[in-house]
Amino acid sequence: MWTIPKPKYRNGSCSDGEDEIAVNIGGVRVVLFGDVLNRYPESRLAELLNCSDGDYEGIASLCDDFDPGRKEFYFDRDPDAFKCIIDVYYFDEIHIKSGICPICFIKEMEFWKIDQSVLDECCKSYLSEKEDEMNEIAGKVKVILEAREVERCVTRSQRCQRFLWRLMEKPESSLPARVIAIVSFLSILVSAVVMCVGTIPELQVADSEGKLVEHPTLEAIETACMLWFTAEYLLRLASAPNKLHFALSIMNIIDFMAIMPFYVVLSLTYLGSSSIMELANVQQAVQALRIMRIARIFKLARHSSGLQTLTYALKRSLKELGLLLMYMGVGIFVFSALAYTMEQSHPDTLFRSIPQSFWWAIITMTTVGYGDIYPKTTLGKCNAALSFLCGVIAIALPIHPIINNFVVFYNKQKVLETAAKHEVELMELKSGRETQGVIEASSLWSINIHTHLNSHFKIYI
Numbered sequence: 001m002w003t004i005p006k007p008k009y010r011n012g013s014c015s016d017g018e019d020e021i022a023v024n025i026g027g028v029r030v031v032l033f034g035d036v037l038n039r040y041p042e043s044r045l046a047e048l049l050n051c052s053d054g055d056y057e058g059i060a061s062l063c064d065d066f067d068p069g070r071k072e073f074y075f076d077r078d079p080d081a082f083k084c085i086i087d088v089y090y091f092d093e094i095h096i097k098s099g100i101c102p103i104c105f106i107k108e109m110e111f112w113k114i115d116q117s118v119l120d121e122c123c124k125s126y127l128s129e130k131e132d133e134m135n136e137i138a139g140k141v142k143v144i145l146e147a148r149e150v151e152r153c154v155t156r157s158q159r160c161q162r163f164l165w166r167l168m169e170k171p172e173s174s175l176p177a178r179v180i181a182i183v184s185f186l187s188i189l190v191s192a193v194v195m196c197v198g199t200i201p202e203l204q205v206a207d208s209e210g211k212l213v214e215h216p217t218l219e220a221i222e223t224a225c226m227l228w229f230t231a232e233y234l235l236r237l238a239s240a241p242n243k244l245h246f247a248l249s250i251m252n253i254i255d256f257m258a259i260m261p262f263y264v265v266l267s268l269t270y271l272g273s274s275s276i277m278e279l280a281n282v283q284q285a286v287q288a289l290r291i292m293r294i295a296r297i298f299k300l301a302r303h304s305s306g307l308q309t310l311t312y313a314l315k316r317s318l319k320e321l322g323l324l325l326m327y328m329g330v331g332i333f334v335f336s337a338l339a340y341t342m343e344q345s346h347p348d349t350l351f352r353s354i355p356q357s358f359w360w361a362i363i364t365m366t367t368v369g370y371g372d373i374y375p376k377t378t379l380g381k382c383n384a385a386l387s388f389l390c391g392v393i394a395i396a397l398p399i400h401p402i403i404n405n406f407v408v409f410y411n412k413q414k415v416l417e418t419a420a421k422h423e424v425e426l427m428e429l430k431s432g433r434e435t436q437g438v439i440e441a442s443s444l445w446s447i448n449i450h451t452h453l454n455s456h457f458k459i460y461i
Contacts, residue, residue, distance in 0.1 A: 022072040028079040081108040164239035191225040313406035320398040327394035335387035336361040342379040365391025
């Protein structure tokens with residue numbers, strides 16, 4: 001048993017000590033005084049304190065059991081969390097202690113009728129982070145359950161659509177889906193290699209006008225890859241549950257941008273008249289569209305979880321990247337201005353203006369040093385030495401936080417995936433039936449999964 005210290009004075013006079021209650025929280029007996037509890041009159045303990053002795057229905061609604069003779073009330077709650085709850089009566093704020101699930105602690109606060117506004121700011125941010133993790137786990141669990149769901153579609157077209165969607169979007173769902181993903185991945189690599197090899201002059205052939213063009217064999221391989229990409233994109237679009245969301249997705253926009261130039265060039269080359277193709281602007285447009293084929297390399301991100309993790313980690317490191325650009329920008333401006341000023345005394349100076357000196361400052365601070373622009377005076381050389389030293393420092397400072405963000409995010413994704421799989425196993429054990437029968441209406445599913453996650457989240461923190 002432990003007793004909360006009683007205030008010695010209240011309103012300048014000694015407390016009489018008559019208003020006190022004893023509560024038993026999960027086997028831990030605690031003595032509480034009314035002077036303290038009445039500071040939050042709307043809390044459960046204050047309501048329990050102010051209940052009349054004969055109001056058994058009111059008392060029963062506030063606690064699990066009670067002993068009228070000893071004036072002791074029993075609660076089947078977490079005693080560790082209750083020790084944190086008590087702090088609000090003395091310090092007007094609550095800190096979540098380490099080892100306590102923040103989601104479960106919020107449930108405890110709701111039970112004791114304590115508003116969340118009393119949480120300290122550090123705990124609010126911690127809670128927000130855990131809620132995001134809970135939502136991620138819930139999303140991963142939903143994907144796993146949907147992958148195991150029995151076909152419940154009414155019409156044959158709906159069944160075909162769902163089958164086609166899993167075939168094109170869920171490589172882990174079946175062997176054919178895995179084969180399609182591998183073929184798509186290899187097609188991207190082959191297309192990228194063909195695009196690079198096609199620019200080698202020795203492998204090019206001359207057309208009727210004597211201009212070097214890609215070898216017909218390479219063009220045939222390129223056409224086959226583009227036909228595969230087109231068929232894949234159209235099948236995914238046709239089977240998508242939400243076609244508007246599919247079309248506006250970043251990765252699908254990249255897929256479309258990788259396919260579109262091929263057909264535009266094909267139309268301008270074979271369907272346009274010779275007079276149109278002779279226009280310089282049209283030829284430049286064709287060359288620009290051919291260069292846009294490099295966008296297909298970004299299609300690899302759809303098949304690589306590592307590239308996706310890198311993208312997400314960079315998004316979380318925007319602040320550090322912004323600091324890096326700011327450091328470099330300030331350094332480039334300062335050292336280019338100093339170099340221009342110091343080199344003006346030399347008759348053969350290469351620094352004609354400050355904007356022209358920006359290029360020298362960039363390649364110097366990044367330690368590239370092409371040598372096309374270099375200082376010739378002693379002061380200019382000292383400025384150059386100082387600029388690349390500052391450049392190394394400016395680049396090195398934000399690198400560690402960026403790498404740390406990547407490692408933390410990567411490890412977190414692995415933990416969340418494991419947690420999601422473990423949660424599905426727990427749901428199967430608890431339900432006593434196959435997971436396919438667990439999926440119900442969307443709103444009911446959301447409530448059920450969050451209930452399960454709340455009860456088992458301590459495993460993952």
